[in-house]
Amino acid sequence: MSAHISIPMYQRAVPQRYRLTGKLCKSCGKINFPPKAVCKYCLQGASFEDVRLSGRGAVYSYTVIAGGGAPPEFETEARCKGSYPVLIVELEEGPRVITQMVNPPEEGIAIGMSVQAVFRKIYEEEGVIRYGFKFSPA
Amino acid sequence: MTKSIISCGVYLPYLRIKRDEYLSALGRCSAGMREKTVLDIDEDVITMAVEASRVALAGIDVSRVGVVTVASTGFPYQEKAQAGTLVEALGLEKNVLTAQHSNSTVSGTESLLTALSLLDQTEQPYALVVVSDAPVSGPDVDLEHGFGAAACAFVLAKDEPGLVFEGVYAQSGEAMGLRYRLPGETDIRDIGVKTFAMLDYNETVKGAVTGLANKLGRNLTDYRHVVLHQADAKSATALAKKMGCTDEQIKEGVVYPYTGDTGACSSLLGLCRVLESACAGDCILISSHGSGSGSQALSFCLETPVPKSVVFEAVLGYKRYISYIQYLKQKRSI
Known part of the structure; x- marks a missing residue:
């Protein structure tokens, strides 16, 4: 079973998925991404300011998902490519995000390598394309 | 303005x-x-x-x-x-x-x-x-x-x-069976007669380009770059030469050998390429083409290089x- 995300739920996350809009906590000044109802750092702040993140970051960790390990929504991609890399990226502004990597370098992925957010199709469900960010080598 | x-x-x-x-x-x-x-x-x-x-x-x-x-x-x-x-x-x-x-x-x-x-x-x-x-x-x-x-x-x-827009001239007319797609289909069709397609391309694009030059009181030799729609490797260069353009005017705007046919992008992609070497005062002419058919020729003059x-x-x-x-x-x- 895929981790089904309904269209309204995906729609609500469009600012973060399409242009990396984070939430700056007005209590502690840290950026929450993805946005939270209560700041995950100070556990108190519930008032935020929208901040557009740069999309620049570095590889914090990574793994490679083999064809058989892909969830159904990424099955087409896995079938086409055989496998695909997934990263944890530490963004310039601090937050860490889980993301797929595009155009991985032939010499391999390295911890600490610079990456940049790109706009891609994440998957398609119910005939509706779900766009969002992935990361490519910077 | x-x-x-x-x-x-x-x-x-x-x-x-x-x-x-x-x-x-x-x-x-x-x-x-x-x-x-x-x-x-x-x-x-x-x-x-x-x-x-x-x-x-x-x-x-x-x-x-x-x-x-x-x-x-x-x-x-x-x-x-x-x-x-x-x-x-x-x-x-x-x-x-x-x-x-x-x-x-x-x-x-x-x-x-x-x-x-x-x-x-x-x-x-x-x-x-x-x-x-x-x-x-x-x-x-x-x-x-x-x-x-x-x-x-x-x-x-x-x-x-920047690159100042100077004017446009268009050509349109009926050309049947050339590169078309029916409702609900994703694949493009064509009757596959290259000579027929070439005649239409030459006539339509030439009409737009010469029409624009006449409208603006220019000769094609006044343009540093002439970038025509490139749906194949030869048509654009051959037509530009037929109209009297030199290799110097044509070559920098040719992108087809590296990208293939980029459809609606074609001449605009060529424009992006020539802008890198263009100097203040240079005039640039681009012309699109769509089968069926139509063409639009646009004239620009570079006032300040585009960053x-x-x-x-x-x-x-x-x-x-x-x-x-x-x-x-x-x-x-x-």
Whole structure:
């Protein structure tokens, strides 16, 4: 079973998925991404300011998902490519995000390598394309 | 009021296939490119459009963009206001005036002309024009061999120095059976008579180009660059030479050998390339073509060089070659 995300739920996350809009906590000044109802750092702040993140970051960790390990929504991609890399990226502004990597370098992925957010199709469900960010080598 | 292009951006997919791959897999290739761009499995014209726009908008206050026009022959949805996806992805104001052009490879210049007009209807100083295209057909169709993918974006401004728009001249007429697509189909068809297609291309594009030169009281020799629509390897260069253009005027705007047929992008992609070497005072003429048929020739004069966010040659050089089998997988043909 895929981790089904309904269209309204995906729609609500469009600012973060399409242009990396984070939430700056007005209590502690840290950026929450993805946005939270209560700041995950100070556990108190519930008032935020929208901040557009740069999309620049570095590889914090990574793994490679083999064809058989892909969830159904990424099955087409896995079938086409055989496998695909997934990263944890530490963004310039601090937050860490889980993301797929595009155009991985032939010499391999390295911890600490610079990456940049790109706009891609994440998957398609119910005939509706779900766009969002992935990361490519910077 | 003058209207100028003050910035441009180009996006080419990372994947490429060489013509040699066609030759070794099929024994022939009906297109004359050296290599061509290939969409990755998670790319479409909208993702390319966003990337090209981000390059063009670098350093520009996006809240001052009042118009967005977007063009492609193959949007991912047949019905949907797809400029909205760009508005969200780029963080533009939600009250921008939008226009979407499709159904023909002439839609690229149409969207530029629409943006020039819509600029009069907004108080904001900037308009964004995005042309993104990736023509599609089945691997058994000859036309498909040349089909590439690319996006280019331009920021137009009111009364700012840049590449000043001078004028347009158009040609339209009936031409049946040439490169068409029926409702509900994804594959492009063609009756496959190259001579017939060439005659139509020559007549339509020549009509637009010479009409524009006459309208502006210029000779073609007055233009430093002449960039014509490139749906194959030879037609554009052959026609430009027939009209009296020199190699110097033609060569820098030729992008087909590196990208293949990029549909609505074609001449606009060539424009992005020539802008890198153009100097103040240079005049540039571009002409689109759409089968069916129509052509629009546009004249520009460079007042101040357009800033380069990304060097075109670097975009051409960022690539990875794939085999013909992998290419078929990317296209989901196998």
